[in-house]
Amino acid sequence: MAYSDKVVDHYEHPRNVGSFGSTGDVKGRNDIGVGVVGAPECGDVMQLQIKVSEDGVIEDAKFKTFGCGSAIACSSLATEWLRGKSLDEGLAIKNTELVQELSLPPVKIHCSVLAEDAIRAAIDDYRHKNDSGDADASGAAGQGSETESVSQA
Amino acid sequence: MSVTLPIYLDHNATTPVDPRVLEEMLPYFTEKFGNAASRNHQFGWAAEEAVDRARAQAASLIGASSKEIIWTSGSTESNNLAIKGGAAMYEKAPRTAESGRGHIITSAIEHKAVLDPVKRLMREGFDATFLEPPADGIVRREHVEAAMREDTILVSIMWANNEMGTLNDVPEIGALCRDRGVLFHTDATQWVGKMPTDVERDNIDLLSWSGHKIYGPKGVGALYVRRRKPRVRLVAIQDGGGHERGFRSGTLNVTGIVGFGKACELCEQEMDQDRERLLALRQKLERSIHEQLDVVQINGHPERRLPQTTNISFGFVEGESLMMGMKGIAVSSGSACTSASLEPSYVLKAIGVGDELAHSSLRFGLGRITTEQEIDYTIEQVVAAVNHLRAMSPLYDMHKEGIDISKIEWSHH
Ligand SMILES: Cc1ncc(COP(=O)(O)O)c(C=O)c1O
Ligand code: FES
Numbered sequence A: 001m002a003y004s005d006k007v008v009d010h011y012e013h014p015r016n017v018g019s020f021g022s023t024g025d026v027k028g029r030n031d032i033g034v035g036v037v038g039a040p041e042c043g044d045v046m047q048l049q050i051k052v053s054e055d056g057v058i059e060d061a062k063f064k065t066f067g068c069g070s071a072i073a074c075s076s077l078a079t080e081w082l083r084g085k086s087l088d089e090g091l092a093i094k095n096t097e098l099v100q101e102l103s104l105p106p107v108k109i110h111c112s113v114l115a116e117d118a119i120r121a122a123i124d125d126y127r128h129k130n131d132s133g134d135a136d137a138s139g140a141a142g143q144g145s146e147t148e149s150v151s152q153a
Numbered sequence B: 001m002s003v004t005l006p007i008y009l010d011h012n013a014t015t016p017v018d019p020r021v022l023e024e025m026l027p028y029f030t031e032k033f034g035n036a037a038s039r040n041h042q043f044g045w046a047a048e049e050a051v052d053r054a055r056a057q058a059a060s061l062i063g064a065s066s067k068e069i070i071w072t073s074g075s076t077e078s079n080n081l082a083i084k085g086g087a088a089m090y091e092k093a094p095r096t097a098e099s100g101r102g103h104i105i106t107s108a109i110e111h112k113a114v115l116d117p118v119k120r121l122m123r124e125g126f127d128a129t130f131l132e133p134p135a136d137g138i139v140r141r142e143h144v145e146a147a148m149r150e151d152t153i154l155v156s157i158m159w160a161n162n163e164m165g166t167l168n169d170v171p172e173i174g175a176l177c178r179d180r181g182v183l184f185h186t187d188a189t190q191w192v193g194k195m196p197t198d199v200e201r202d203n204i205d206l207l208s209w210s211g212h213k214i215y216g217p218k219g220v221g222a223l224y225v226r227r228r229k230p231r232v233r234l235v236a237i238q239d240g241g242g243h244e245r246g247f248r249s250g251t252l253n254v255t256g257i258v259g260f261g262k263a264c265e266l267c268e269q270e271m272d273q274d275r276e277r278l279l280a281l282r283q284k285l286e287r288s289i290h291e292q293l294d295v296v297q298i299n300g301h302p303e304r305r306l307p308q309t310t311n312i313s314f315g316f317v318e319g320e321s322l323m324m325g326m327k328g329i330a331v332s333s334g335s336a337c338t339s340a341s342l343e344p345s346y347v348l349k350a351i352g353v354g355d356e357l358a359h360s361s362l363r364f365g366l367g368r369i370t371t372e373q374e375i376d377y378t379i380e381q382v383v384a385a386v387n388h389l390r391a392m393s394p395l396y397d398m399h400k401e402g403i404d405i406s407k408i409e410w411s412h413h
Helices: A005-012 A069-082 A087-091 A095-102 A106-129 A132-141 B019-028 B042-062 B075-090 B112-123 B141-147 B170-180 B254-292 B319-325 B346-350 B355-359 B372-390 B394-400
Strands: A032-039 A044-052 A058-066 B069-072 B103-107 B127-131 B152-156 B183-187 B206-210 B221-225 B296-298 B309-314 B361-365
Touching: A005 A069, A005 A095, A005 B319, A032 A106, A044 A069, A044 A106, A044 B394, A058 A069, A058 B394, A069 A095, A069 A106, A069 B319, A087 A106, A095 A106, B019 B254, B042 B069, B042 B254, B069 B075, B075 B112, B075 B152, B075 B183, B075 B206, B075 B221, B103 B112, B112 B127, B127 B141, B141 B170, B152 B170, B170 B183, B254 B296, B254 B309, B254 B372, B319 B361, B319 B372, B346 B355, B355 B361
Parallel strands: B103 B127, B103 B152, B152 B183, B183 B206
Antiparallel strands: A032 A044, A044 A058, B069 B221, B206 B221, B296 B309, B309 B361
């Protein structure tokens, strides 16, 4: 199966690779939300970190992904789209938009779902850390436990 | 140093037809197009003569006699005929609901072309054991011996594994089966033509191999069926004109058979030099990768493998993305992302390679056309791609921070 030019471009020149610190480091930072979804046994792990300004705008986003080229491209593209968006706008990003933009074939749709999960998990994490009064909003966004970030056992 | 892209390093999947094989085949498409079963004119005689010559070439490669070679469409068919035809012939009688039709021993690392016929037989009243080899991937005599039962009628163990290249104890398992009077089949698709074979010395009753893995054409294969000590009988699974002594009806694929024969002859002549050359190249590939990258592992036994095959897991990097980074190099991967089923390799799983490392595996299959320059280029590309991907891998970060990835509770979906 051939990859689309856009997937190849993201693969070769991934945007915003990295993190604002290890999962442990950023745990105590209230301006950062972290989402880690997937599992190594499934062949895909995405780590997405967002940095949110005081007025609720996603200033910066960084990713690290273990997965196929499409998974890498989805997470790279997601960081581009998240930058400058509000949290609600971020939550509105749909996996189908990633699929369309990257021309993913049907077998790669789950890679885009994972990226959507990562976005939700990162935003949820940020909201949990900050205002407990806003719990309804994160609850509404909730894919529930599916999007829980990893906890070290 | 110059290489021409793309580079083909997937010779366990299939091989190119050797130009000498093609040349031999060509006249049989046009001038000598006769049906080998036409006994009463020269078109038929010419075809029959060519088929006989090919039969002798195929028999010679494995130390058999011409009469013991049955032409098929490839190893899938050879395996089906050996397993289903053998089980039907040797099933336990009388049949009662309690006792079942007989017991079959095979291994969990076989190709689907063995596993699925055995599974079908299970649905039809046979019982089966699927041996799981230890971490080195090698099925040994003692594993088979421990699984033997009073009602065991057939053992089918592959000679060389297609994913790892590991070599099972086939001659020893053959000896055990001979002692116990149990029919022994080996799927030798990856072995024959690359390694010396002697069905007498190695105690084989039934052996499958395929043209397209030995620089011959696709769609043609052979089944060796022992004729003496003991004489092996099979129930045909395809009915028709009674070709191939009734074992396999159907007009012979004369062009394919001619190519198969020539391919066998070339393998016999060139095996020793090919083996030595490819082993040196494979070792160079493995050594260089080990020197330049951390957390890599060779899957299966480090030495007991085909000279031209290696299967390597690159920790914290997913196989499909790795292939994408190795520009212009054709290999294959045990990663789920490359398979339609989205399941990682069942072979690596069976020998206890964790799913994560199965996703990270690549198989390199060298072949007759592989050059040292190609291997040098491949080493460069693999190392660069692994480094590129590890810079993006959250798992590599965790590894460097000393976090044990297996102890994390991941969110499965
Ligand atoms: C071990 C083994 N058995 C069987 C087969 C199937 O062979 P064929 O393609 O000739 O049917 C293959 C090839 O994919 C193989 O590697
Ligand atoms: S991560 Fe496995 S198919 Fe994309």
